[in-house]
Amino acid sequence: MISIALFNNRGGVGTTTLVYHLAHMLSRLGHSVLAVDLDPQASLTSLCLDEPELKELWNVCPEAVARDAAPASARGFGRVREGHSVADAVRPVLEGAGDASPLQPVSLKAGLWLLPGSLDLGRFEDKLSADWFRSLAGDAAAIRTTTAFRHVVQRAAEGVDADVVLVDVGPSLDAVNRAALLAAETVLVPLIADFVSLKSLSSLGPTLREWRDSWQTLGLSQVPAGGPAPAMTMAPLGYVVIQPEMRLDRPAVAHARWLDQISAAYSSAVLGQPSPADDSHRIATLRNYRSLAPLAHAARKPMFDLKAADGALGSTQTYVQTCYGEFRDLAENILRRVDEVR
Incomplete structure (x- = not known):
């Protein structure tokens, strides 16, 4: 099994759309795929499920459901049930009430599953932030908090025998996203060829390296003997450029000038290895x-x-x-890149 988090701290680059389409394409290519929504905005869940199912999952307007406003398939008899989101699964850990609950993924189609997200994930920001430093100091309860997402995702992936896990992560450098990224072996960065994306790499790269290094040098050694000790490598896979416009199958002139700068910025900021702009880490350029x-x-x-x-x-x-x-082509290139970095 391989796990890939798609992440950019700059919003509006199409991360959720990319996760959705990659999950479907990888499934079409014969891989069993688990898509995981760890974005506190729950955009991937909203994209995958119908409105009646979202109401059931998140317990929205239960009186309307009771009045048959939703079909029977969405009232606890279909793909979803109330209280079965990632936020519900990790709530016992993050509230100090016990271990994370197993979460059965939602079947979207043959070979493709979803671990639904929830807007409630944002409520755990303070707890995750405080317990991060305690986990690096060896506090067992804090370690369970820091690794809660990882454990829920791993158990769900094993339960459906997933080949690929794709994790949708929100656009910020906060504690919720840190815990989400620690649930992945690799990180893919979607971006737009413009000045803002170029600038965002200067904060994204060093932060990712700091989180990874802190866990592997401090946190991992503090895990009690016999306990789960995920490496949480967050290995950089590369980046995907999503162009706002295409002309004659080439990037619009207004954005082409940023491409060379982005390749050098990615090498320097994300990899910590300054190098010439050789484009070797750009996995693909997708038109809009x-x-x-x-x-x-x-x-x-x-x-x-x-x-x-x-x-x-x-x-x-x-x-x-x-x-x-x-x-x-993108899906195949990503799988090839995964083989190179593992």
Whole structure:
């Protein structure tokens, strides 16, 4: 099993959309995939589940559910049940009431599962922040807090025999995201070729290296004998550039000038290895498929699976096929990169 966190502390780069499409593509390629929503905004969960299911999962408007406002399949008899999100699973640990609860993933399709998130994750920020330093000092209860996400994800992945775990992480450098990133073996950075993404790397890279080094040099040695001791390597995989516009299959001129600078900034900030701009860590450049997004959202499926019946007519269908090819290549390139860094 491999675990990959997709993370950028700069918001608006399409991280959740990338996780969603990568999960579906990897499943299409024959891999069993577990998608994990550890973003306190729960955007991936909202993308994967229908509104009645979200109401059931998060206990929103229970009186409406009782009045048959939702179909029977969403009222505890279908894919979800109330209180079965990641936040619910880790609540006993983070509230000091016991161990994390096992969480059964939601089956999205054959070979593809979701560990649903919740907006309640943000409530654990203070606890995770305080216990981080206690865990580095060897406090057993704090170590359970710091590794709670990791344990829930690992047990769920083993339960469905997942080949690949994709973790969606929110856009900030806070304690919730630190615990989320510690649940992954590798980290992939999605970004846009612009000045803000270039600048964000200067804070993202050193912070990731500090978290990883602190755990491996201090926290790991403090884990009690016989207890789980995850390495939590967070090994950098590289980055994916998502272009706002494409012209003649090349990045728009306004953004092309940032590409060379980003490759050097990634090497320096994320890897701590200043090097010339050789593009070796750029896994792919994806065009922006914004015209397909509304159709995909309405059809509740990935953009590359859109059919004529979904409104993808004429030249749009060619665009769908191009989208499929790019995401297939991206998925294959990511798996190759994983093999190189393990």
